[in-house]
Amino acid sequence: MNKTLKGWKDIPIAGVCWKPATQYLTGDWKTFKPIHDAEKCTKCLLCPMICPDSAIKWNQTNEEIEFDYDFCKGCGICANECPADAIKMVREGGE
Amino acid sequence: MAVAQQKTLAMNGDEAVALAVKQSDVDVVAAYPITPQTIIVERLSEYVANGEVETEFVCTESEHSALTACLAASATGARTFTASASAGLALMHEILYVTSGCRAPVVMAIANRALSAPINIHCDHSDSMVERDSCWIQIYAENSQETYDSMIQSFRIAEHLQVLLPVMVCLDAFVLSHTLENVQILADETVRKFVGVRQFPLVMGHEGKEVPFKLDPNNPITMGPLDLHDYYFEHKRQQEEAMKIAPRIIKEIHEEFSRISGRKYGNGLxxxxxxxxxxxxxxxxxxxxxxxxxxxxxxxxxxxxxxxxxxxxxxxxxxxxxxxxxxxxxxxxxxxxxxxxxxxxxxxxxxxxxxxxxxxxxxxxxxxxxxxxxxxxxxxxxxxxxxxxxxxxxxxxxxxxxxxxxxxx
Structure with missing residues (x-):
């Protein structure tokens, strides 16, 4: 059992969340992760809009999209929908 | 405390339930009629129509919705009541677990009726016994007097800060629900004083501060979210603990009520x-x-x-x-x-x-x-x-x- 998780006496009742969802990382659910090909990307910004987990962000500094792997569940919708075929899904740890 | 002034009224078990709800300062009643519970919600809707209570009465399209409405209202801090039986209770099955899991102190009267098929409207305990694992407190009344008394006690039991579990008050179909009995009635103000105003424990919310356990836009919390293998089991363990504490609370509230009513039912358990x-x-x-x-x-x-x-x-x-x-x-x-x-x-x-x-x-x-x-x-x-x-x-x-x-x- 994970020692970092709290016991039943130490958590609020009824599933009340004691921390915001941004601190509850769900990225470790994924089997496949999306990889971005900057050469092919047309920067249409469709992928940040369609990501169901808001896990694709536009980085204003380097003007590229980037994945937040702490929250990406690896559903692959971005890779499927990308008009430029600039996202591919690879097995986690398989690279 | 001396035994309070009471008057005797001839009423059936359903009417006794409705009167207890009327006197208990209930904010929301959401219900769907089903024999032999119908008289309860009929009487309550009359109280509302006559302006005798400040209760919001919600007519729903099914029992599933009735209990869902009660759960939602209860989550905002309201005192809520519903009633059902047989197929209606069976249709509530899913929401029974949601209600207890959300620790919503809803009180429900069950006019115990057989389950179909063949269709039958008369008494047996199949409907409530099948829900014994749903983490609802179940009180079975022997007569209409006890039904009335148990209803009043139930709001206090359900809302007790160490319990916070929904309560079913079970009365036998027709034998109690439709049979006239002499019932000793407390004054409205005596009951209102006994049930008091609902209190809330403090819980740690997602904004990092302790807030009252109710849905309030000024102190937002989330209750009943996705809860997987990491914490669901802990929340169920908390429910079991509340059930372990409940007997002591039920006995105390029964004892306190007996001091104003002069009536006792064993030790309350x-x-x-x-x-x-x-x-x-x-x-x-x-x-x-x-x-x-x-x-x-x-x-x-x-x-x-x-x-x-x-x-x-x-x-x-x-x-x-x-x-x-x-x-x-x-x-x-x-x-x-x-x-x-x-x-x-x-x-x-x-x-x-x-x-x-x-x-x-x-x-x-x-x-x-x-x-x-x-x-x-x-x-x-x-x-x-x-x-x-x-x-x-x-x-x-x-x-x-x-x-x-x-x-x-």
């Missing part, structure tokens, strides 16, 4: 009737206990040491109290007004027999399934059960452990 020196005894819930007491009195006049244990709460099940009350009984009949098909008898039998496993001495125990679909349970049938017990006492043998009382061969 069990009622032992002439059990101290009893050799033979029965165990039951609900209105059958009233008939059984008459039979016990009759047997006592003949010199038979007969007794009765009535369970007032089936959830939580007061195991220690039950074992204590039955420790000297030598032959015991458990009476179940529901059956666990393909199992080994009814639910009350399962649990009492189980509790006896650790007792230093075991009585001979038999189970009688009785009264399904409103089959009458007259004193003669109960007398025959005590006669069977006398035979068991003499022969020290149980011929058949599960039997059906009152069914034609």
């Amino acid at each position: 069990i009622e032992a009737y002439r059990l101290e020196d009893a050799d033979i005894a029965t165990v039951c819930v609900g209105s059958t206990a009233g008939t059984t007491k008459t039979v016990v009195d009759h047997l006592r006049t003949k010199g038979t040491k007969a007794g009765l244990l009535r369970l007032r709460t089936f959830r939580p099940l007061p195991l220690t109290e039950i074992m204590g009350a039955l420790e000297n009984v030598k032959a015991l009949a458990i009476m179940d007004r529901s059956n666990s098909f393909g199992g080994s008898g009814g639910p009350i039998y399962h649990e009492i027999r189980h509790s006896m496993y650790d007792a230093p001495t075991h009585p001979h125990i038999v189970n009688y399934i009785y009264g399904l679909g409103g089959r009458d349970m007259p004193p003669t049938t109960i007398l025959n059960i005590y006669k069977d017990l006398q035979e068991i006492l003499q022969t020290k043998k149980v011929k058949r452990d599960v039997q059906f009382a009152g069914v034609r061969q």
Whole structure:
């Protein structure tokens, strides 16, 4: 059992969340992760809009999209929908 | 505190429930009519229409929605009530678990009615017994007076900060729900003072501060979210703890109520009737206990040491109290007004027999399934059960452990 998780006496009742969802990382659910090909990307910004987990962000500094792997569940919708075929899904740890 | 002024009214069990709700300062009633509970919501809608209460009455399209509306209102801090029976309660099944899981102190009256098919509107306990694992407190009333008293106590029990669990008050279909009885009624202000205003514990919210446990836009919290293998089990363990604490709270509130009403039902959990020196005894819930007491009195006049244990709460099940009350009984009949098909008898039998496993001495125990679909349970049938017990006492043998009382061969 994970020692970092709290016991039943130490958590609020009824599933009340004691921390915001941004601190509850769900990225470790994924089997496949999306990889971005900057050469092919047309920067249409469709992928940040369609990501169901808001896990694709536009980085204003380097003007590229980037994945937040702490929250990406690896559903692959971005890779499927990308008009430029600039996202591919690879097995986690398989690279 | 002196016993409060009361007046006697002739009313049936459903009307007694409605009056208790009227007097208990309930904010929201959401309900869908079903026989034999209908009179409860009819009376309540009349109170609302006449402007006698400030309750919001929500007519829903199903029982599933009725309990969902109560749960949602309860989550915002409202005191809520609904009523159902049979198929209606079965349709609520999913939301029963959501309600207890969200720790919403909804109070519900159940006019115990058989489940279809074949269709039947009369009394048995199949509808509520099947929900015994849903983490609702269950109180079974013996008469309309107890129904009225239990309803008032239930708001206090459900909303108690160490409990926060929904409560079912169960009354037998027609035997109680539709039968006129003299009921002692407390004054509105006495009841309102007893139930008080709902309080809220503080919980740690997602904004990192402790806030009252209710949905409030000024202090937002999330309740009942996705809860997987990492924390769901811990939340269920908390519910079990609340059920473990509940017996003490139920006893305290029952005692406090008895000081203003002058009425007591055993210790609030069990009622032992002439059990101290009893050799033979029965165990039951609900209105059958009233008939059984008459039979016990009759047997006592003949010199038979007969007794009765009535369970007032089936959830939580007061195991220690039950074992204590039955420790000297030598032959015991458990009476179940529901059956666990393909199992080994009814639910009350399962649990009492189980509790006896650790007792230093075991009585001979038999189970009688009785009264399904409103089959009458007259004193003669109960007398025959005590006669069977006398035979068991003499022969020290149980011929058949599960039997059906009152069914034609």
